[in-house]
Amino acid sequence: MRFLHTADWHLGRLFHARSLLEDQAHVLDQFVALVRDVRPDAVLIAGDVYDRAVPPPEAVALLDDVLARIVVDAGVPVVMIAGNHDSAHRLGFGARLMAAQGLHVAGRTGPQASCVTLHDAHGEVRIYALPYAEPAAVRDALGLDLPSHEAALQAQLAAIRATHPPGVRAVAVAHAFVVGGAVSESERPLSVGGSGAVAAEVFAGFDFVALGHLHRPQTIGERVHYSGSLLKYSLSEAEHMKSVSLVEIDGAGQVTIEPIALQPLRNLRVLQGELATLLAQGMDDARRDDYIYAVLSDTGALLDPMARLRQVYPNALAMERTVLARSGQASAAGRQLRExxxxxxxxxxxxxxxxxxxxxxxxxxxxxxxxxxxxxxxxxx
Amino acid sequence: MRFLHTADWHLGRLFHARSLLEDQAHVLDQFVALVRDVRPDAVLIAGDVYDRAVPPPEAVALLDDVLARIVVDAGVPVVMIAGNHDSAHRLGFGARLMAAQGLHVAGRTGPQASCVTLHDAHGEVRIYALPYAEPAAVRDALGLDLPSHEAALQAQLAAIRATHPPGVRAVAVAHAFVVGGAVSESERPLSVGGSGAVAAEVFAGFDFVALGHLHRPQTIGERVHYSGSLLKYSLSEAEHMKSVSLVEIDGAGQVTIEPIALQPLRNLRVLQGELATLLAQGMDDARRDDYIYAVLSDTGALLDPMARLRQVYPNALAMERTVLARSGQASAAGRQLRExxxxxxxxxxxxxxxxxxxxxxxxxxxxxxxxxxxxxxxxxx
Known part of the structure; x- marks a missing residue:
């Protein structure tokens, strides 16, 4: 059985005050084409579909369009959960109606995890959808006292194990911070006054765990996997290889994970050097439309460097000067503060x-x- | 063919700073029971489903639940349009997916009106869904220059007539202010600097027009009908009989409209008289939980009349004093201003x-x- 696993689309996100909707639509077009090409048994979207609880209407329209093309036009089912950026209620609207068409949305956490059963030549695969929820919300749903994210997830997974038939392959779709994962600047912490982290071991027994939350594609152990975000959403992600993951589970529950890169409309790059050098290089840069963050090493005064940079790189986002950073640490401190x-x-x-x-x-x-x-x-x- | 026609639910509305969600859920429970009882061929919801573009999540959850009970559990299709209070994009999310299940939502105005075709023993009935749209939005969708709401609606209806097969019964679901309709205080004007009104004649040729916008149930001519709002949403509606409409169209296109009242959890009543009299009467009032607006005729000083009123009528909303209104016209002027x-x-x-x-x-x-x-x-x- 094959899945395309993706997460952290953050539709409607602003980056340095710019809407990324056009960039998001661009890679999602490629994703839809990939779905048509690969024809997986299901698409798994592991939360943070929107960047905020009330996304702009254009982001709603984009998601609507992408999901209709995958589910209705291509006929591929989707299992989608809410992340910590999504509103569980809003994302869950119409879930019962859409499930019959193959769009399985888990917004709010209920007493039982919603489960989608698929079949291949080797038998059943059950996909359990575990939307992000505060421990208090899980406590209300399950009627248990749960002090932490880990305890909340553990309780939900224990409830699943209690009814999951032995020998049947099990997949979990969740939105969580697993201990050992590498973080980026654009992830909103799941918990205040505590890490909110969960040990990878809580997922023991699952053949594959499709995670969202961390923006860097990464696998913890062999089966606990972050597909990573759709785009680079912070400077700390400039060196990431963003991708979606083609996951195959064979009859014995053996898993192979293959990253498939999507080409961004504009890449995010950090350029370092003297302004004059960057401007000269820029003249021959075939990707001058990229989002550029410039780290200028000039030591003398510079006249309006941002405007000059934008003449060559029209989508330059911001700049910092190493000489200022060295003397006052202003910019580095600012970046540190944001973390x-x-x-x-x-x-x-x-x-x-x-x-x-x-x-x-x-x-x-x-x-x-x-x-x-x-x-x-x-x-x- | 039979329809249940309703409109102007305004889910999430606040009235005198109180959420009406519990009241809305109460009558919608009755509505769902009515749908199961009557088993109409379709439910028509003519706009202003929500009270505002971004409704509170509890209102989203309520609508989700009500629609699932009608469409999935009772198996009755729904045709629902956006009104001027709704966000066309947000209400339209998932429309393609949900249409296959029988929930037909028209959010944004497109180049062609969406059409749902139903059948009875006498043949086809086509239901055209015309969501509320500013003339500019209709102009963009149709590529025509349309100066007014009337021109915009006329253009949309002309496009429908151009393709509608002769002899087939036609129903329109729309959200508009038809000339001659009686207004209430809780309707937000459709147009600034112009009435936004349309002549009933624009709907010529339609067998039935299910309208939303005006909150008083009313029929203009024989076939152009407002079901009225779900609840009383302003003092000017205190004397309304709120209802939903059971509409029957026979094989010859003859229409009968029957109002069916829903019982509110708390009625909205205006009580007039001296405070002491109202308090005394209240002791024997079986519906002391109603929403009460008191018009006090006392001429002397009154100590904390609102608190005393609430001891008898716990949901008293507000009061005014006729003696003050007569001398300073303060309160009457205030009410006039709101209009x-x-x-x-x-x-x-x-x-x-x-x-x-x-x-x-x-x-x-x-x-x-x-x-x-x-x-x-x-x-x-």
Whole structure:
């Protein structure tokens, strides 16, 4: 049985204030063509389909179009789950109606994981869809006290194992941060005041685990796999090879994973050097439309470098100067700040103002407050 | 052939800062039971399904549940269009997938009106779905220059007539303000600087026109029908009889329309009299949970009348005092203000400030600006 596994489309995402919708539509056209070509038994989309709970209407229209082309036109079923960026309610609209057509959407976490059963020459394969959910939401659905993401996922997986017939191949589609995975700047942390990470071992017994959340394509062990995001969504991903994954499970449950690259409309590249050199090189650059982040090594004054860069690279996003970074560390510090979560930022702020670290009680109060705020934001979305 | 025609559900609406979701779910439960009981050939939902372009997630979940119960569980097809309160893109998500299951959603206006064909013993009935669209959106879809709502609707209907086979019964589902219709306070005007109204004659040739927009159930002529809104959404509707409409079209195209009342969880009532009288009557009022708007005729001072009213009528919404209204007209003026559109409000403001009326040029500039703003708001929703 063969799947195309993808995740983290983040439709509607802005990058340096630019909409990436055209770029997203461009690679999704290739993805639809790939689906028609490969004709997998199913497409697995492991969450963060949209970049935010209320995506722009153009992103809704794009998803609608892509899914209709895969499910209706190509006749290939889709199993899609909500990620931490999606609104479970909104993504789940029409799920019962669309399931009959082959679009299986898991938005909210229910008492039982939704399951899609497919068949090949070797028998059944059951695909269990586990949308992202806060531990509190899983606790409500299952009626168990679950203190962490790991405990929540474990409880859901235990419930699946309790009814899964022995000898039948099992696939899980989930959105989680598995311990040991390599992170990127564009992933929103799953948890405040705690890693939110889960051990890969919680998925023991599954023949394949199609994950979303981490944007770098990677496999943890042999069967726990991140397809990676659709596009490069942060500078830290400039060197990634973005791809979707063609996964084959044979009759014995043996898995092979093949990455298939999609060609972006505009690549994201970091160019380093003196401005004059970059401008000169740019004249011969066949991909001048790429998104460019320039790291300028000039030591003297530069007149309007961004405008000059854009004359050669019209989609240049931003620049930094190494000389400034070396002297004041301003830019490097800024980049570092963006990587910190809110709790750490607040703790740093507290230290600056109060000249003391948060004590254990204070830190717990802060963590509780941030968790409440995150939950409230999710509720209202 | 029989239809259940309803419209203007406004799911997610707030009324005096209270969510009406529980009230909406209550009558929709009755509606689903009615569908199972009557077993119409189709349910027609003529727009303003949601109260706003981005409805709260609970409203999305409610609509999802109601539609699944009608289409999947009861097996009755639904034709649903976007109204001026809905986001065409968002409501239209999954339309191609859901159509195969019997949920026909028309969100955006396309070059051709979507058409659902049903059959009875007398032959075909074609149901044309015409979602609400600004004249500019219809112009883009049809490639015609259309100055008004009437012209836009006329062009769409002309395109339908050009291909509709003679002798086949035709039904239109639309969201429009038909000349002669009685308005309520809770309808958002379709047009700024112009009535947005269309003559009933534009629908000539259709056997039945299932309309949404006006909240009072009413029939204009014999075949152009507003089912009215699901609930009373403004004080001006306190005396309405809210209902859904059971419509029967016989083989000869003869139409009968029967209103069927749904029982609200809490009725909306205006009570008039002295506070002490209302409180005394309230003790014997079996429907003390109703939404109450009190018009108090007391002439003397009253200590905290709202709190006292709520001790008897826990869901009392608001009150006004006739004595204050008579002296200062404050409250009546306030109510009147709420009925005015933005253009008129601005014109009044201009008169106060500039001591002169807007001249023709100024009025046109204002109208253009307001139309642009309304269009931009719709675009971004």
């Amino acid at each position: 910190l979560d809110t709790g750490t930022l607040f703790a740093n702020f507290f230290r600056e103002v109060a000249d003391a670290d948060l004590d254990g009680d204070q830190r717990r109060t802060l963590d509780d407050l941030l968790a409440d705020m995150a939950a409230a934001e999710r509720e209202s979305a | 005015l559109d933005t253009g008129t409000l601005f014109a009044n403001f201009f008169r106060e400030v500039a001591d002169a009326d807007l001249d023709g040029d100024q009025r046109r500039t204002l109208d253009d600006l307001l139309a642009d703003m309304a269009a931009a708001e719709r675009e971004s929703a």
